[in-house]
Amino acid sequence: MADTDGPTTGELTPPDRTLMGPGPSDVHPRVLRAMSTPLVGHLDPAFVEIMDEVQELLRYAFRTENEWTIPVSGTGSAAMEAAIGNVVEPGDTVLVPTNGYFGGRMASMARRAGGGVVEVEAPWGEPLDPDAVADALATHDPDVFGFIHAETSTGVRQPAVPELTAAAHDHDALVIADCVTSIGGVELRVDDWGIDVAYAGPQKCLSCPPGASPLTLSDEAMEKVLSREEEVRSWYLDLSLLEGYWGEERSYHHTAPVSNVYALREALRLVAEEGIEARWERHERIAGALKAGVEGMGLEMNAPDDYWLPSLNAVRVPDGVEDGEVCAELLDRYDLEIASGLGDLEGEIFRIGCMGHSARPENVIYVVTALGDVLESMGADVDPDAGVAATRRALR
Numbered sequence: 001m002a003d004t005d006g007p008t009t010g011e012l013t014p015p016d017r018t019l020m021g022p023g024p025s026d027v028h029p030r031v032l033r034a035m036s037t038p039l040v041g042h043l044d045p046a047f048v049e050i051m052d053e054v055q056e057l058l059r060y061a062f063r064t065e066n067e068w069t070i071p072v073s074g075t076g077s078a079a080m081e082a083a084i085g086n087v088v089e090p091g092d093t094v095l096v097p098t099n100g101y102f103g104g105r106m107a108s109m110a111r112r113a114g115g116g117v118v119e120v121e122a123p124w125g126e127p128l129d130p131d132a133v134a135d136a137l138a139t140h141d142p143d144v145f146g147f148i149h150a151e152t153s154t155g156v157r158q159p160a161v162p163e164l165t166a167a168a169h170d171h172d173a174l175v176i177a178d179c180v181t182s183i184g185g186v187e188l189r190v191d192d193w194g195i196d197v198a199y200a201g202p203q204k205c206l207s208c209p210p211g212a213s214p215l216t217l218s219d220e221a222m223e224k225v226l227s228r229e230e231e232v233r234s235w236y237l238d239l240s241l242l243e244g245y246w247g248e249e250r251s252y253h254h255t256a257p258v259s260n261v262y263a264l265r266e267a268l269r270l271v272a273e274e275g276i277e278a279r280w281e282r283h284e285r286i287a288g289a290l291k292a293g294v295e296g297m298g299l300e301m302n303a304p305d306d307y308w309l310p311s312l313n314a315v316r317v318p319d320g321v322e323d324g325e326v327c328a329e330l331l332d333r334y335d336l337e338i339a340s341g342l343g344d345l346e347g348e349i350f351r352i353g354c355m356g357h358s359a360r361p362e363n364v365i366y367v368v369t370a371l372g373d374v375l376e377s378m379g380a381d382v383d384p385d386a387g388v389a390a391t392r393r394a395l396r
């Protein structure tokens with residue numbers, strides 16, 4: 001090969017997987033089509049109109065009237081860092097949970113933003129107890145309280161959100177909610193529940209490729225951001241600068257990920273067409289059939305019904321099998337992605353997503369059939385036929 005020849009690679013042919021893991025989920029064909037439409041400039045009047053539409057559609061999905069509602073360029077962690085990095089000022093006290101992987105990430109980001117981190121404790125696999133949150137608020141008097149609405153690492157939905165936000169507001173703390181795995185799939189009401197700042201991801205229940213991630217801030221939260229004494233440590237995610245692009249002015253800050261914004265618009269249009277409440281109901285119904293199937297074959301859910309998270313089903317790994325081997329076998333034999341546990345639950349649970357376009361009857365029949373087959377072939381004590389029968393009954 002001459003020096004100037006480029007590396008030789010084949011045409012891109014990723015395997016055709018069924019995505020039932022913790023995200024990304026299967027993308028709706030309309031969203032994929034939207035991504036392949038021609039680019040316009042990020043300041044083109046046509047794009048400015050698209051930006052307005054995306055903002056309006058995001059408000060609908062978040063259930064908010066917040067003017068400050070935007071897609072942040074980057075993955076869910078970018079929206080998370082934008083939320084925390086702007087709202088937390090050096091010297092602030094930030095109260096975060098210990099009950100999962102993403103609470104830990106929240107703590108790490110808050111520390112990097114110059115905050116002093118204090119914790120409200122709960123075991124992995126359980127939600128926060130409102131009394132424990134009230135005690136922690138009284139003890140630490142934090143400036144900011146962050147929690148994870150849908151903990152992807154444990155399959156736990158945080159119930160009693162209005163109780164938590166009311167307690168935080170009694171102490172004049174702003175509330176940041178991680179809604180990455182709840183937006184568009186699980187009941188979420190930013191305004192009614194008194195959440196000051198919410199961030200999310202597009203690749204879970206919105207079934208959109210990662211790359212532009214939802215964020216919303218109340219006027220009060222934005223007031224704090226705009227009156228900071230010290231500038232935000234990240235230039236890229238500084239909302240006082242991004243205001244120039246997403247606010248009235250529409251002037252250049254950075255080049256928006258145009259195709260991702262197209263994709264998000266289409267994904268959010270699908271949400272609006274279905275109706276947000278009907279969509280929450282669909283996730284609960286379809287994930288309920290998945291849950292019936294795994295329980296029917298003899299497996300156990302990790303979370304009790306009170307805080308079961310339909311978009312992420314944590315299923316106990318049965319005796320005699322190794323979770324990683326089961327996931328690898330599902331990928332190999334069925335082109336099916338599910339995930340194993342993380343952190344404190346490593347080796348103990350499977351994480352089976354039921355998100356957005358993946359939350360369909362055919363997908364849950366498939367995952368219950370494939371999981372039962374693989375577990376039985378590996379010697380686990382399961383009854384695959386009873387599992388499939390239970391899923392079919394639940395779908396009727």
Ligand SMILES: Cc1ncc(COP(=O)(O)O)c(C=O)c1O
Nearest residue numbers: 075076077102152178180181201
């Ligand atoms: C609850 C939660 N928060 C934050 C993130 C970070 O999102 P991303 O991986 O898109 O950066 C994830 C991703 O899985 C998540 O599940």
